Amino acid sequence: MGGKTLYDKIWDAHWVGERADGMGLMYVDRHLLHEVTSPQAFEGLRLAGRAPWRTGANLATPDHNVPTVRSERVTGVEGIADEVARIQVETLDANCRDFGIEEFGINDVRQGIVHVIGPEQGATLPGMTIVCGDSHTSTHGAFAALAQGIGTSEVEHVLATQCLAQAKSGNMRIEIEGELGDGVHAKDLILAVIRHIGTAGATGHVIEFTGSAVRALSMEGRMTLCNMSIEAGGRAGLVAVDDTTLDYVAGRPMAPSGDDWSAAVTYWKTLHSDADARFDHEVRMDAGKLTPQVSWGTSPELVVNIDEGVPDPAALEDPIKAEVASRALDYMGLEPGTPMTQIALDKVFIGSCTNARIEDLRIAAGIARGRKVRVPQALVVPGSGLVKRQAEEEGLDRVFVDAGFEWREPGCSMCLAMNADRLYQGERCASTSNRNFEGRQGHGGRTHLVSPATAAASAVAGYLADPREMAA
């Protein structure tokens, strides 16, 4: 018997048993909820006369749908101008009230994007199994928590049983050695990974990120990395526990303290893959040569270096890939060979569960400081009320506003454009979010995925820009 992977360890520690039909049951420690994927689950619970199994395991917040302009937020839920959106947020409030689930409401300073607030509150802890009706739940894997996105039927299942019915996934290791250069960040790293293995590269697997480049990342950087595991097709992403993890978790409102803390730390320190653990699939990459990455197409694997040009589909051998590429160029309104840095922008979006934490805002502000925005609209949307407050304490809001950015209230905002923050037909945006799918940021909108540094540099250039040429 070989050693265990980190995934094996967490899986084994939550294995309840097998159901009559042979499906495995995995115990769920933490369940995060938001307004979009939960209403039908609560409805199902009600119709079946069931109650949540363990109320305290659940934590809810509205994020996808909430407006981010101050004037719509001051009056709370009633202030949401879009009636359908308001009803959805009210429904979450009512469901949490009825079932006794803790919720950070729209104007609670702790409200924010569900994947930002979990770690911030210490609701996300190492070794936990975490689920949420949202694919980017993979974010929490940065804490060596097995965190997975689930569908609404599963949300109902977890509410009712505190378990997930699931077969085990494969183990995949992505080892990244070397040191990131100046102006190159975790976002560039994960875009490069997806470019390398493809959007289905990790399907059926849980990815563990290892190597010196990963160890050197802050928790914010690791969250960015794990966040986009789903864009590589992974069931979840993981990073082993180390001092960086423990330092981040210590003192969080929902983290253990005293004796519990010591006991927890002793256990958490075992949360790494054994030296002789076997992986079903291994990938190695070098961080040292990496440059800022930017997507040019309508899938997160369609990525180039910022100093490259738009690829030519005719140069691709695989006919299906060539077809995908030319369709993408058509949608994106791009010509092969155009240098990426000559692509003019209409909007810039700095935000989302990928890149709306304090470190992301610091990096972006470092570039924005003393410069002026040259795109028609540039938004900075903090990931949570607490991130916003922290940024304001550091004066980052002033830096952004002085440069011509709009400083908004926390939420998902233009990442998926369910609210008024969106692209219109043909508009082009440099975005720190995670998906460049057709229409993702608004019907007919065109998205280029980038790091916060590249987004800020692009905002002040008016074109996609190389942040290395715009040192802070």
Added chain:
Amino acid sequence: MESFDIHKGLVAPMDRANVDTDQIIPKQFLKSIRRTGFGDNLFDAWRYLDEGDMGKTLNERQLNPDFVLNAARYQGASILIARDNFGCGSSREHAVWALMEYGFRCVIAPSFADIFSTNSANNGLLLVVLAADEIDALFERVQARGFELEVDLQRQCVTADDGASWRFDIGRQHKQRLLSGLDDIGLSLECEAAIRAFEQQHRQRAPWVFQT
């Protein structure tokens, strides 16, 4: 949930790789708090020329004549053949609800994204995985008007009218669930005692998990 045993129906092609759930059902329809009402907005941005929104009725919409599912010959299709990584992206189960409400009972592709697969199993939408060259063969055949397939889950095979057939693999548990159409939560709650026992041990081992 709807059970699945044998289904015969008209086949429609979706000749694109990486069809993501944002395409299957765009975000503006996710504001609904209901489980139904998504069928008319399946593939909304491809299917209509105008931008869709909740509450817009069908007669206000402009159909895109070039979109494959709008072709007269594919009306009533209940089996979709697709390319790699179908259903990638967002976890929205609304994508499965939209496909089923439109009338699809089965999607056949070389691969599917993980969360989409689970969501499909939880709603009785059968996903059939065939090898890329077998999918190519189906895309060839669907050129013929009125091409139908019979999908037999019990026997794990897909058969055309001329007798050509393709075998597929499916996990034992998924197969059982689909055949029985049983309530998943009900099945899990049969293990209530085991869950309680586990929970008690877990609370001893990791009390910090139960602080809230």
